Amino acid sequence: MKKLAVLLFAALAAASVQAADYKVDTQGAHAFVQFRIKHLGYSWLYGRFDKFDGSFSYDEAKPEASTIQMTVDTTSLNSNHAERDKHLRGKDFLNVDKFPTATFKSTSFEPKGDGKALLKGDLTLHGVTKPIAIDVTEIGGGKDPWGGYRQGFTGKTEFKLKDFGIDYDLGPASQTVELILDVEGIRQ
Numbered sequence: 001m002k003k004l005a006v007l008l009f010a011a012l013a014a015a016s017v018q019a020a021d022y023k024v025d026t027q028g029a030h031a032f033v034q035f036r037i038k039h040l041g042y043s044w045l046y047g048r049f050d051k052f053d054g055s056f057s058y059d060e061a062k063p064e065a066s067t068i069q070m071t072v073d074t075t076s077l078n079s080n081h082a083e084r085d086k087h088l089r090g091k092d093f094l095n096v097d098k099f100p101t102a103t104f105k106s107t108s109f110e111p112k113g114d115g116k117a118l119l120k121g122d123l124t125l126h127g128v129t130k131p132i133a134i135d136v137t138e139i140g141g142g143k144d145p146w147g148g149y150r151q152g153f154t155g156k157t158e159f160k161l162k163d164f165g166i167d168y169d170l171g172p173a174s175q176t177v178e179l180i181l182d183v184e185g186i187r188q
Helices: 002-018 082-089
Strands: 020-024 032-039 043-049 052-058 067-073 101-113 116-125 128-143 149-160 176-187
Touching (some): 020 149, 043 082, 128 176
Antiparallel strands (some): 020 052, 020 176, 032 043, 032 176, 052 067, 067 101, 101 116, 116 128, 128 149, 149 176
16 A cells, blocks of 8 residues: 555656746847737838746646746837837827736647647736637747756737727727737746
């Protein structure tokens, strides 16, 4: 009986070792939260958020158990144009004085094979929380030169600004924003 208990404990310990927790590498600038939206239907406007933080749990043997949470400082919006950034941070769009952060918390991770998955979760933006789905691709994972271990993913999603209470009208071609996420995590 004692031998069985030891074997069960060892099996449970081995199973729990499989899942790993990662901190998103924002300090080394190996992660990005970017967006693009059509400008009047004539071109693309690109931007990013310079300040954000997050963590995720990933188990290569059981990827469906993966989770992620991110917090974005909306005041750090940067579209490479100071006057436009001021407008985008203002009441017409993000209203960062009232809503200084946006958050994402996953609810499911569905592997699709070949390193692809569908990540679902709740996005809170502009004071509104809605479910979104992000198409994810695993970039890779492995040891880094400093003795650590890293894991990286890229993801894309899109949503209508009006779904999050942002009603400023730039015309029909500018109703949907695309969000591009590149995340490299350091195993903790």
